[in-house]
Amino acid sequence: MKRFSxxxxxxxxxxxxxxxxxxxxxxxxxxxxxxxxxxxxxxKVSQVSSRIETEGEREVVYTYVxxxxxxxxxxxxxxxxxxxxxxxGLVDNKGGWSEEWIPFTKEEEVLLFLHPKDKANNIWEIKSxxxxxxxxxxxxxxxxxxxxxxxxEVSQYVTNPNFEQKIIIDRINDYLLQEKGGN
Numbered sequence: 001m002k003r004f005s006x007x008x009x010x011x012x013x014x015x016x017x018x019x020x021x022x023x024x025x026x027x028x029x030x031x032x033x034x035x036x037x038x039x040x041x042x043x044k045v046s047q048v049s050s051r052i053e054t055e056g057e058r059e060v061v062y063t064y065v066x067x068x069x070x071x072x073x074x075x076x077x078x079x080x081x082x083x084x085x086x087x088x089g090l091v092d093n094k095g096g097w098s099e100e101w102i103p104f105t106k107e108e109e110v111l112l113f114l115h116p117k118d119k120a121n122n123i124w125e126i127k128s129x130x131x132x133x134x135x136x137x138x139x140x141x142x143x144x145x146x147x148x149x150x151x152x153e154v155s156q157y158v159t160n161p162n163f164e165q166k167i168i169i170d171r172i173n174d175y176l177l178q179e180k181g182g183n
Contacts (some may be wrong), residue, residue, distance in 0.1 A: 027150035028130040030168070034175040037113035037131070039075035039124060042169075043067040045108045046081070050089030061096035063089035064123075065104045067112065073172050075114075082122045084114065100125075102132050109135035111144055111168065136162060144168045 034040065047066040052059050065084040069077060088101030104110070111133040114124040126132055133144040146168070147161035155163065 026128065027148060028128050029150045029152040030146075030155075030171055031152060031175050032150070033113040033128065033130055034074065034172055035179070036127075037074065037115065039077070039114040039116070040073040040112070040172060041067070041069050041075075041077075041082075041114065042071045042073070042109070042111050043069045043082075045104050045106055045110065048104050048106060050091050052091050052094060059094070060087070061089045061091055061094060062087060063101065063104075067110070070109075073169070074176055077122070079122055082114075082124055084112070085117055085123050085125055102126060102129075104132075109142075111135070111165075133168070135165065138162065 028036070044067070045065055046068050048063065050061055050063045052061055054060075063086045065086070067082050067084060069080045069082065084104075086098070086101050088096050088098035112124075112126065113128065113131040115127050117123045117125040130148045130150065132148075133146060136143050136145050142165040143162040144165055145161055146155070146163050149155075
């Protein structure tokens with residue numbers, strides 16, 4: 001009986017982990033991200049750093065990304081600067097990789113769909129592979145790289161992943177208006 005219980009526990013643990021990884025890998029539509037994200041911001045990356053933290057008896061590498069907020073599209077912030085915490089990174093000769101790790105570069109302009117991790121310390125997390133849209137400039141026009149978004153009724157991101165920032169921001173504002181009962 002003990003052996004059977006142990007096997008059931010192992011199988012359940014694997015299923016729960018696979019479910020989490022698959023949930024992370026699911027690409028969301030822009031509308032879906034707006035619906036599930038309590039905080040949506042645009043901002044600029046001011047710092048990217050990784051550090052080792054002790055959890056129980058093991059050491060874990062986390063990457064912290066400091067974002068200077070330019071605009072808040074949904075939600076509220078107490079301070080204009082926030083941190084995004086992700087599992088994974090590299091510190092000296094120690095490193096860790098995670099499905100949840102998303103690359104950021106200093107001075108990068110981003111649109112983020114965030115969830116609170118530690119609100120008291122203004123630490124947030126991204127809960128979807130679609131949760132970060134990087135800004136790109138093409139012929140002096142600002143775009144967002146939407147290649148990680150799932151296609152929806154309005155846009156097919158696979159054939160043209162870059163959408164003007166104004167269009168994406170307007171669509172987010174339209175979805176927010178719909179949530180509030182507007183047209």
